Amino acid sequence: MENLTEMLKGTLEGCVLEIVGGEETYGYAITRRLNDLGFADVVEGTVYTILLRLEKNGLVQVAKRPSEVGPPRKFYSLNDAGREELAMFWAKWQYVSSRIDSLKEGGR
Amino acid sequence: MENLTEMLKGTLEGCVLEIVGGEETYGYAITRRLNDLGFADVVEGTVYTILLRLEKNGLVQVAKRPSEVGPPRKFYSLNDAGREELAMFWAKWQYVSSRIDSLKEGGR
DNA sequence: TAGTGGTACTCGGTGTTACGGGGTACCCGG
DNA sequence: CCGGGTACCCCGTAACACCGAGTACCACTA
Secondary structure, X not given: OOOOXXXXXXXXXXXXXXXXXXXXXXXXXXXXXXXXXXXXXXXXXXXXXXXXXXXXXXXXXXXXXXOXXXXXXXXXXXXXXXXXXXXHHHHHHHHHHHHHHHHHOOOO | OOOOHHHHOOOHHHHXXXXXXXXXXXXXHHHHHHHXXXXXXXXXHHHHHHHHHHHHOOOEEEEEEOXXXXXXEEEEXXXXXXXXXXXXXXXXXXXXXXXXXXXXXXXX
């Protein structure tokens, strides 16, 4: 599937939030996770951008820890604000996707 | 629901395409349609921006016709390229939304 | 020991998209 | 004749994802 990028705007951040909410993890692994999930062309730079934004907005907690196979990793986990934001994201997603699906099905 | 705007990026154009594909219609009516559909804060300027983009990209056919209740309307309908684009949009939507839903459900 | 490839993060610039606000203009009823 | 609904357009702004380049750590190998 080519060029999903525009459609991901505004949802990719939520996806990252969900992944981080599931377990404490770091940028490089999140990118891999997204790629495996089917978002094949999501690229590292994008994920790091999102993570820095989440950090700036106070939605995550960060812990730097050494790795045995490369440079140190920045592990992210959600704080309360982050969990709240995540819940909000899913509410929005449900709303938007239901609207769009209803438009698709004859759309009344 | 507040501030869905970011989540609509990349999908709003598809929604307009779908509406135009359903019947020949014009900007002002499309805006109303979207508002009724639940996208309450989609605003006229946005729809016109999209319509002009569709026109520029050769996805629609345009016909100006007088109105009995105001200034003339620009009626839009899909051409072959537009129908193709619309089919593409729904394919992308299905793909993306299924991926995101699967992420939501435990995400394997 | 120099080189390669995988791991891991950061930054600056770019393009696309939707919004906000203003402007123009047509039409009808009071 | 003037306000409000109808109808369109344009310009500037903000958000978001991408791209490319840079830095740096580690293990393996020739």
